[in-house]
Amino acid sequence: MSEQIEQRGPQLSRRGLLRAGVLAGGGLALTASLPMVARAAVTGAGAAVQPATLNAYVTIGADNIITIAAKNPEVGQGIKTMLPMLIAEEMDADWDMVRIEQAEFNPAKYGMQLAGGSFSTPMNWIPMRQVGAATRAMLVQAAALRWGVPVAGLKAEKGKIVEISSGRSLSFGDVAADAALVPVPDLASVPLKADKDFTIIGRSIAGIDSQRIVEGKPIFGVDTMLPGMRYAAFERAPIFGAKLVSANLDAARAVPGVEDVFVLEGGDNPELLVDGVAIIAKNWWIANKAREQLEIEWDGGQWASHSTAGYDAKAQELFGQAPTSDIAVSGDVDAAFAAAAKVVEADYSYPFLAHVPMEPQNCTSLLREDGVMEMWAPTQMPQAGHGGVCQQLGLAPEKVVVHITRMGGGFGRRLTNDFMVQSAAIAAKKPGVPIQLIWSRQDDLRSDFYRPGGYHRLRAALDESGKLTGFDGHFVTFSTGGKVNFNAAMGGKEFPIHFLDNLRYRQSAIDTRVPMGSLRAPQSNALSFVQQSFLDEVAREQGRDLPALMLELLASRDEFPEENGFLGKQPGFSPKRATAVIEKALQMGGWEGRTDGNRRAKGFGFYFSHLGYFAEVVEASVDARGQVSVHNVWAAGDVGRHIINPFGAMNQVEGAIIDGIGQALALAVQIESGAVVQSNFHDYPIPRIPATPQIEVEFIKSDNDPTGLGEPALPPVIPALTNAIFAATGKRIRSLPIDKAQLV
The missing domain is CATH 3.30.365.10 (Aldehyde oxidase/xanthine dehydrogenase, molybdopterin binding domain)
Structure with a gap:
């Protein structure tokens, strides 16, 4: 590829803006896909100037640093870099000043948050550009008000607002706080750039996390660390659809370092919880080793007779x-x-x-004192995982909080969130203790979809x-x-x-x-x-x-x-x-x-x-x-x-x-x-x-x-x-x- 690599669908409408504004209460949301038009922080004399949040995606600091939220999960497909590129392009941002953060799971703010089906580009091609164009319009309007000149005489250019006639300019950071007070433009009519004017779209830009991955920085789900965290292994049937008959819990509990062992009764839906035994220990290696002591017995039922040879014959x-x-x-x-x-x-x-992503399934869960199940999950479809946990544990949606982590591969496996349900079900038995469930490679290969x-x-x-x-x-x-x-x-x-x-x-x-x-x-x-x-x-x-x-x-x-x-x-x-x-x-x-x-x-x-x-x-x-x-x-x-x-x-x-x-x-x-x-x-x-x-x-x-x-x-x-x-x-x-x- 000759280009130098830099190391650095549906449209939104005014109707959508108004509807989401009502949902947000007080009219602070632009739409389900462009939410929360914020107001600049009110600061007292001598107080530090806070970054101005213009909407759910864009925050601009006085130092001109632009932080863009990447709404979709990153599974290695590069979407954490690509979607912010669309926003930055229409903003006329200086890409060197852009920083990207993974957005929290919040469908009221971000709409569908999905990594799968090759949907991210066609679903977001127009909406993310509209986010950037609306942000640009607000910044230009703020500069026009500051100078007392018509908007038509200004343009955005690489992180600045420039007066065309005089050449004078203000950086985005200079006007960001004022821009947060500007009325949000009609997203359906906000002008988008012509293809010929693109300066970021079409450039080869390395993944925003690439350097951190090379350096071994903790960014994946399995890297989650919380104070007082314990580790869990979950033994479930090798035979699909089998039910637990018995297990020697005392033998597993006797392994040094094991803190608790208990049975979880599941149902027939493998996307939720199935029968199994959870083992909690000071580290995962102890928990996983203790599984060998369970002397577990399963009832495989009619499915125990199934085989590849049988399917071939059938x-x-x-x-x-x-x-x-x-x-x-x-x-x-x-x-x-x-x-x-x-x-x-x-x-x-x-x-x-099987999928066999390099990072096996894992999830960290904490049942807080306020009854909220807080989760750190490498999931391609957080909506489904959130819903599964609510269904399994009988929790109201607001009682489950999901933080999206980067994933070490997925290929569709993490569209199904059984590992999230297992993690939450285990953590529900240990209130106040963060529990990280990790699957072994054998678990991952033998308990796939x-x-x-x-x-x-x-x-x-x-x-x-x-x-x-x-x-x-x-x-x-x-x-x-x-x-x-x-x-x-x-x-x-x-x-x-x-x-x-x-x-x-x-x-x-x-x-x-x-x-x-x-x-x-x-x-x-x-x-x-x-x-x-x-x-x-x-x-x-x-x-x-x-x-x-x-x-x-x-x-x-x-x-x-x-x-x-x-x-x-x-x-x-x-x-x-x-x-x-x-x-x-x-x-x-x-x-x-x-x-x-x-x-x-x-x-x-x-x-x-x-x-x-x-x-x-x-x-x-x-x-x-x-x-x-x-x-x-x-x-x-x-x-x-x-x-x-x-x-x-x-x-x-x-x-x-x-x-x-x-x-x-x-x-x-x-x-x-x-x-x-x-x-x-x-x-x-x-x-x-x-x-x-x-x-x-x-x-x-x-x-x-x-x-x-x-x-x-x-x-x-x-x-x-x-x-x-x-x-x-x-x-x-x-x-x-x-x-x-x-x-x-």
Whole structure:
């Protein structure tokens, strides 16, 4: 990347301002997303001048230091740096004078505080800029009042208010206290800067916490330290859904350093509290070691018989039966296959996956004398964690206070807050004593909310000319209590739905008690492998390559209409944008020279997810022992017309690609006797630095508002790799992770 790295959706409306003002009482809140227009502190003679808080996000000191609150949790995706960049840009702030602090959890002030779904950018692109623009307008107004001149004759410029005619200026710090008294402008009409005038958006800026991380400063959840704090381990069933029968509490209590041992009775919802035994000790190592003395007995019930082998067998059984529900049906599929000159058929499957962030789950809780449960939590979704604690303990919302800490990874695991509920339930038994619950690596791997496994039986009909005329898919997924988990579902827009006249996707489900949750690029991280690998098979039967087939199908449809989504109105799928990234990736990867005939070749994959378009070319080789080496990845992406922080964007794309390669090569969660077999990194080998390929990334800037980057680069790398392996060896990968024995 040539740029130097510096070490330093929805719109807001006046209606929203007024509504939030009423909620705040006294009209001090701008909106749920732009709250608390503060008044400058009244100071007596000789008193120190206090920083002026202009709104919930911006505080400006007399020394011109601008402190911006980052509202969303930081999980390594760079949002703690990026969102304040949007505010600072519209303020015309001097970035060197900006300091960033993590905002407290407060939905009344900040609205949705979320790290997940690649939502942060599209949800906040306009609102955070409006925050900055409103702040700038207040500062300019304050300067105009100070000088007694019209606002039109002033401008903001790198932390100063400048009179255009004379050149005289005031720093933001000079007028901040006055600005806090200025009426808040109408947020819906506050002018935003033109793209050409951006000076901060588009600059490569290193993560605001990077230096502190390198220096080992305590910023993560597990670093929380409180006076008199004790540590907890929580032993729960290895079998999902099991109930506690008995435990030798006295034996665990007798371990030196252990201060208390007690049973917590839970329910059937793994997102809240499940049966277990809590051990409190002076340090975590003692608490964790004492678990070995519990001699614990569980009743696994019917789920103790579940296994990966059993699921595999059940999927084959269901393939022999009629699917139970439709996902998408169009045209006359049976007629297309009856008239086909050739039928391509294949079965694909993929396993359950765990998240394994580097920082295991942890949370620190204190039941205060006033009955408030105060918590320090590395959570991606504090609203859900707060609500879960209230529900489990029967507390009113105002009786639970959550402080958001930085997270050492998450990848979707910390969207589910069972660890917060456990921590609070333990602390509730020890009033006045701060309790830090820490999971072991084994806990983390064996008590996850897993990326669901799945099975696909696919058929494609080709006519005499080789044209794809029909498509039929039977998807066997997983359900709990008869309901398919969102992360195990396949929507009705999965490609090539809407691109073929005769298409049928149907579904069956296997009931399981294995908890399921979101893993980076949920649904897409598995479905992309199946979709793009099978279409590669179809293309080869046609005598051409996958990109040619994809481009032909994409050319058959115009732009899709705008649609309603989680973020409100959003653009429909664009074949034009998809085509552009495909063509760019092929050019980047030198697609014409895609095989050297010596078990080294290139493969291709495309996918659209989380409003982002990515096409990728992977170059890989396979040696005589079946060992796969990934040498190069070329990725082209379209996530809108702005890359807000190129440094952070590159980190996200590269990380997603490495994640996807790691999943394809080695990762699987296996179930035996109702429990997870894997226990640590020796049998769940996440990717390491030596296996990292050379990665080249280029962005196509289309005329669309920017969207998220944490997830859409992951899905296409998996089929691009498996398709490269086929090109190199002639052996098709239809099940993940890749089995080296099949490639010898």
